[in-house]
Amino acid sequence: MLNLSQLFESIRQLKYCVIKCPADLPVYKEGTDxxxxxxxxxxxxxEITYWFNxxxxxxxxxxxxxVKQIQRQLDIVDGGVIHLKFDIYNALPEYKKVILKPAIxxxxxxxxxxxxxxxxxxxxxDEAILRYVEFIxxxxxxxxxxxxxxxxxxxxxxxxxxxxxxxxxxYTALPSYPTRINKDTPLWKRxxx
Amino acid sequence: xxxxxxxxxxxxxxxxxxxxxxxNWAKYRRKRRQYRRYGRVSIRFIKEKEQIQVLRxxxxxxxxxxxxxxxxxxPDTKRFDYIIIWGHGMKYQAQILxxxxxxxxxxxxxxxxxxxxxxxxxxKEVYSYDYAPFRHLKGKTKYLLATPKEVMFIFIExxxxxxxxxxxxxxxxxxxxxxxxxxxxIRDKFAHVINGTKSDEHMVHASDNExxxxxxxxxxxxxxxxxxxxxxxxxxxxxxxxxTIRTVDINTLYGKIVEYRKSNxxxxxxxxxxxxxxxxxxxxxxxxxxxxxxxxxxxxxxxQDGHCPEKFDKLLKSFNYLDGPFRNDYIQVKEDxxxxxxxxxGFHRVTILKYQNHDKIKVxxxx
Numbered sequence: 386m387l388n389l390s391q392l393f394e395s396i397r398q399l400k401y402c403v404i405k406c407p408a409d410l411p412v413y414k415e416g417t418d419x420x421x422x423x424x425x426x427x428x429x430x431x432e433i434t435y436w437f438n439x440x441x442x443x444x445x446x447x448x449x450x451x452v453k454q455i456q457r458q459l460d461i462v463d464g465g466v467i468h469l470k471f472d473i474y475n476a477l478p479e480y481k482k483v484i485l486k487p488a489i490x491x492x493x494x495x496x497x498x499x500x501x502x503x504x505x506x507x508x509x510x511d512e513a514i515l516r517y518v519e520f521i522x523x524x525x526x527x528x529x530x531x532x533x534x535x536x537x538x539x540x541x542x543x544x545x546x547x548x549x550x551x552x553x554x555x556y557t558a559l560p561s562y563p564t565r566i567n568k569d570t571p572l573w574k575r576x577x578x
Numbered sequence: 579x580x581x582x583x584x585x586x587x588x589x590x591x592x593x594x595x596x597x598x599x600x601x602n603w604a605k606y607r608r609k610r611r612q613y614r615r616y617g618r619v620s621i622r623f624i625k626e627k628e629q630i631q632v633l634r635x636x637x638x639x640x641x642x643x644x645x646x647x648x649x650x651x652x653p654d655t656k657r658f659d660y661i662i663i664w665g666h667g668m669k670y671q672a673q674i675l676x677x678x679x680x681x682x683x684x685x686x687x688x689x690x691x692x693x694x695x696x697x698x699x700x701x702k703e704v705y706s707y708d709y710a711p712f713r714h715l716k717g718k719t720k721y722l723l724a725t726p727k728e729v730m731f732i733f734i735e736x737x738x739x740x741x742x743x744x745x746x747x748x749x750x751x752x753x754x755x756x757x758x759x760x761x762x763x764i765r766d767k768f769a770h771v772i773n774g775t776k777s778d779e780h781m782v783h784a785s786d787n788e789x790x791x792x793x794x795x796x797x798x799x800x801x802x803x804x805x806x807x808x809x810x811x812x813x814x815x816x817x818x819x820x821x822t823i824r825t826v827d828i829n830t831l832y833g834k835i836v837e838y839r840k841s842n843x844x845x846x847x848x849x850x851x852x853x854x855x856x857x858x859x860x861x862x863x864x865x866x867x868x869x870x871x872x873x874x875x876x877x878x879x880x881x882q883d884g885h886c887p888e889k890f891d892k893l894l895k896s897f898n899y900l901d902g903p904f905r906n907d908y909i910q911v912k913e914d915x916x917x918x919x920x921x922x923x924g925f926h927r928v929t930i931l932k933y934q935n936h937d938k939i940k941v942x943x944x945x
Contacts, residue, residue, distance in 0.1 A: 427815045431906045434811065434823060438900055438940060443825040451818035 392436040393503045400424045402497035402505045404515055420472045422494055426457050433459055480522045489556040513537045513549045658806050659736045659757055659785045660794055665726030667781025670768045683756045687806045688733040691878030697727050703797050707790045709751045721779045730878055753786045810907050811942055820945040825938050830918045833925040836880035858929040897930050908942035
């Protein structure tokens with residue numbers, strides 16, 4: 386197992402936060418996925434690369450690839466099997482069912498707090514917002530996402546829930562759907578209306 | 579009788595005096611910097627003109643605190659500039675390069691030999707970002723039209739720019755004192771002497787600010803200043819390349835060497851070369867001639883990173899792969915169909931590692 390404490394100690398000064406942080410981190414199981422939001426992905430990747438180089442022998446390979454413009458993946462691979470995975474985002478992904486204002490990304494990072502004085506994680510309100518949005522986006526296709534709702538019910542009491550909803554409403558908007566096209570209207574009228 | 583052209587020029591000058599954009603711009607930038615609490619003031623400026631009051635000093639002040647504040651408020655300690663050697667100065671390129679290499683405030687970042695399509699368009703490009711309008715410089719740059727169509731760009735990291743204000747009125751601007759002084763030295767040293775007086779036909783020109791360097795790099799087909807600022811792995815990450823950090827056998831690495839055909843010096847030939855056969859490796863064992871020939875022949879064309887024997891010697895002495903200042907400077911390779919790796923960047927480092935008897939090394943495989 387790799388020593389993640391050293392990594393988080395070395396990136397203490399960087400602007401980042403680990404979202405949906407596994408409870409046991411820095412201890413992890415094989416195949417764990419760590420999602421990180423940060424302002425400067427290149428800098429963070431270089432830090433992870435340096436830590437990787439320092440902390441392991443020749444057993445692992447490190448793969449760095451760009452999945453989307455906002456997402457980069459770092460896979461630590463052990464003989465073809467993913468040992469540990471970092472997903473690094475420099476903006477929040479676009480959701481279809483909710484529109485998130487881009488400023489929420491900065492707000493989450495700026496308001497992050499330390500877990501065990503080692504790992505930067507979002508404040509409980511921000512964590513709940515992220516989980517809630519994730520639940521809304523996928524509740525009809527991914528039944529397992531109900532775990533996010535359970536998390537909110539378990540960890541956020543009713544007064545804090547109100548705060549959470551206030552912040553959520555401030556940073557979100559509902560998408561506008563195109564009006565239904567009346568096919569009886571002639572095409573020229575639809576164009577020059 | 580003033581010509582129509584002259585009248586237009588007069589009118590343009592009047593407009594410039596009425597709306598002095600450049601002067602206002604510099605004043606605005608200075609105010610912004612003071613507002614943001616970092617005065618872009620050089621130590622020389624502070625000491626000579628006692629202008630420390632522009633910096634906010636604490637109530638309890640000692641010499642040490644004062645010095646620290648001056649240091650903290652100094653401008654970015656380095657910036658990128660360029661020096662261009664015009665065609666008629668190319669015969670002195672080796673001496674000029676030597677002067678730059680020996681200057682403690684400069685580090686060569688890129689050397690580029692350039693053959694412009696027309697010298698007129700290049701002159702216009704170089705001077706179009708100057709503080710004075712190009713039409714004012716036309717007379718001053720007329721002699722350049724007759725110079726050979728080959729120039730050399732030397733992009734440098736100016737480690738101690740000592741920025742200060744120069745010029746008067748609408749043409750007041752910030753410039754690096756270090757570079758200005760150095761430019762003067764070169765001009766003085768290599769100027770033609772005609773009838774006992776030094777000619778005004780300057781062989782070199784240098785940038786006034788980093789923006790000029792940025793636009794010149796863009797003109798030459800690069801991404802601008804990022805080309806010099808981002809280096810190594812960071813550049814590849816920012817360009818969204820797929821990278822794998824892997825340990826490989828050093829003997830599976832090979833390089834690509836460029837040579838010019840003897841019959842036609844313009845025709846480039848690239849061929850693969852093993853580490854042990856390369857001029858770099860021979861240099862490490864004391865056979866320096868092939869490497870010196872290789873670098874002198876290809877400087878500014880295939881070799882743009884300012885490699886030279888002295889730099890290679892220095893690298894050998896201070897080299898510590900993936901540690902200290904080189905902590906993320908991975909050797910970049912590309913895997914070929916035979917399972918071997920062609921070195922894209924870091925061939926000098928590969929040869930040093932081979933020289934130091936390393937069998938396996940970590941490399942960044944770029945897809």
